[in-house]
Amino acid sequence: MSIETIDSIGYVVALEGTKIRVNLLEGHKGQLASHRRGISSVSQPGDLIGLDAGTNLVIARVTDMAFVDPDKAHSSNVGTMNVIDTPLRQLIAYSIGYVCQDGDNRKFISESWKLPTLGAKAIPLSSDYLESIYGVNEDEKNSTVELGRDSRTKTTKINVGINSLLSRHLAVLGSTGYGKSNFNALLSQRIRGKFKSSRIVIFDINGEYADAFIGQTRVKETILGSVPPSPAKLFSPLAVPPPPPEVFDGKHPVYHRIPYQAFGYAGLIKLLRPSDKTQLPALRNALKSLHMVCADSNSSIWTGETISPSTTQTWFELVDDCRQDGQEQLSLWLKKLRSNAIPPFQKWPPFKSLANLVAEFGCQAFTPNGASKRDAFSYGNVLPLVKIIQQLADDPRFNNVVNLSGDQAINNPASMWQEEVEKEVDYIFGKKVGEAQDWDVHIINLKNIADDHAPMILGSLLEMYSDVLFQRGQYNNYPTLLLLEEAHHYLRDPFAEEGTQLKAYERLAKEGRKFNCSLLVSTQRPSELSSTVLAMCSNWISLRLTNERDINALRYSIENGNEHTLSEISGLPRGDAIGFGSAFNIPIRFSIDEAAPKPKSSDAAFASIWS
Structure with missing residues (x-):
C-alpha cells in the first residue's frame, strides 16, 4: 500500500529538534484510525504514527496529547482545516526512524535524524508497515522465532x-x-x-x-543431590533404576552429585575464598599435593612412600590442629610434598584432607637452630580456612549435592584436575563439536x-x-x-x-x-x-x-x-x-x-x- 492511498488524519505544524507537533483533523478526535489494511491506534502516548517525507515515511512515537485553544493555533485556511471554536487536538511525537523502499520490500531504518516537512500529512500505520517496523533484517527472515503480538492492536506478530x-x-x-x-x-x-x-x-x-x-x-533432567531413599515395599535397595524413556515424561530424573575435585584447581580456590597473603599459599600447596595423601580406616590423613602403609615402610600422619607430636619429621615430609617427590595414590582422598594439608603447610615455622615446628601464631592465620573446609565437610546440605568422599580413580596425576573438570563439563554443559551427545x-x-x-x-x-x-x-x-x-x-x-x-x-x-x-x-x-x-x-x-x-x-x-x-x-x-x-x-x-x-x-x- 502506497502512502498516497492512505487518508490523512492530521498534519505537521511544528518541528522542534526531533520533536514533532501534529494537529489532528476534525474527523479524528484522537481515537482509533482505521483503514482497509487494519487498525492502528493514535489514542495514547506510546502509539506510532507515520509522517509523509517524500519517498520515505517517517515513524514517530507519540509522547503527549493535548488540546490547543483556537486563538493560539495558526491562522485559518492554512493546512486542511479552518480554525473554529472547537479546540484543536494536538499530538506531540518524536521521530524514531523511517521506512524506505528497498527494491520490492520495505525497510525500517532506526535513525531519528530524518524529519517530515511542515504541513506533511500524518497517516495511521497499516499492518504491513507495522510488520516492517517490528520485523527483522532480511538476512534473518528464515531464522526467526515468534514471541507474541503487539499489545495495542494484537494484530502484528512480534518475531x-x-x-x-x-x-x-x-x-x-x-x-x-x-x-x-x-x-x-x-x-x-x-x-x-x-x-x-x-x-x-x-x-x-x-x-x-x-x-x-x-x-x-x-530432553534430560538431572537433580543435583543424592538419590532419596525409596520405600522398601516399592524398590529393593539393590535394584537398578530403569532407564528413562525416549519421550521425556518428567518422572525419571537422574540424580547426580558433583565430585569435589570436578570444581578444579581454580574452582576450589574460588569455592573456599582464602585470604591472599596467608591462606592462599597454603591452599595452593595443599591442592598441588592432594594426590599424594590418603585416608585410612580410622579417617586419619597420611602420606607415605607406597600405596599401602606397612610396618617396613615409612608414612607420616597429617593433622588439622597444632599438636606437637611428630613435628621433627614435618619439615621433611612437607618438602617431599612441595617437590612432588612422593608416589601418587590411585584414588582421590576425601575432601577433608584439604583441612589437614592447609593446617600443616600454614602452621610450619622454624626455630633459631634450623629445626621446624608447628607454630600457634602461624596456625591462627590459616585456622579460618581450616574451619571452612571442616564445616563444609560436616554440612549434610553441602554433602548432599557435592560428593566429598573421594575414592574416584586418578588416571593421570599430571592432568588430574583438567580431566575431572572436563568430565563434569561434558556431563552438565555438553560435549564439544563432533562428539556424540544424548540430549x-x-x-x-x-x-x-x-x-x-x-x-x-x-x-x-x-x-x-x-x-x-x-x-x-x-x-x-x-x-x-x-x-x-x-x-x-x-x-x-x-x-x-x-x-x-x-x-x-x-x-x-x-x-x-x-x-x-x-x-x-x-x-x-x-x-x-x-x-x-x-x-x-x-x-x-x-x-x-x-x-x-x-x-x-x-x-x-x-x-x-x-x-x-x-x-x-x-x-x-x-x-x-x-x-x-x-x-x-x-x-x-x-x-x-x-x-x-x-x-x-x-x-x-x-x-x-x-x-
Missing part, C-alpha cells in the same frame, strides 16, 4: 532473529508472578521446534521447567541447593565451564544457550559482598559469545545482579518491575531505551513485556504467548484449596 537475540546475551527481568518462567519456557520450546540441533542448558532453581518439555525427545535440552534441577551455598556451588560450576570453554577454543565449542533462572541468587554484584564473589560468569558475559556460549539471564532483582553481566546483555525483555533500584539498574544498562519506555515498565500487566536491544528495531511492547505445556510456576490456589 525476532535468533542470531540477533542470542549472539550477545539476553536479560529477562520481571517481578515474581508476572511471566518470566512462561517466557523462558516459550522461547526454549520455540527454539527447539524450529532449530532441531539446538542445545539448551537450564539452571532450574525451583524445579519448575521439567513440565514444559513433557512429550519431547532428547539437546538439559534441565539442571537445583532445588536441593541451599540458598547460602548457591553462590559457591553454582559460581564454581560456571567457573569450570568457562575454563573448559576458553581452552577448547572458538571452533570446538558447540553453540549453547545457558538459561540462568533466578540469577540474582548466584550472579551477584562483586561490589555488594567483597571477597565472597565468584566472577567466572563475568568473563562468560564478556567473551562467551566468541566461544559459542549465549547467556539468558533471568531475574526478578536486577539491582542485585553483577552490573558487568547486565551491561554485557544487548537484548532485554522486561516484564513488570516496580522497585526503583531495579528500574535504575535497567536505566544504567540499556542502550536504546528511553524514559518513556522505562516509565511503562512499572505498570505492565501480567504477561506483557517490553523488548528492546539489538534484536529489536525499536522498543516494542508486546503480549507474550502462553507456553504449551506450561512450566510448574503457577500461583497457589489458596481459595479453592482452603475451601
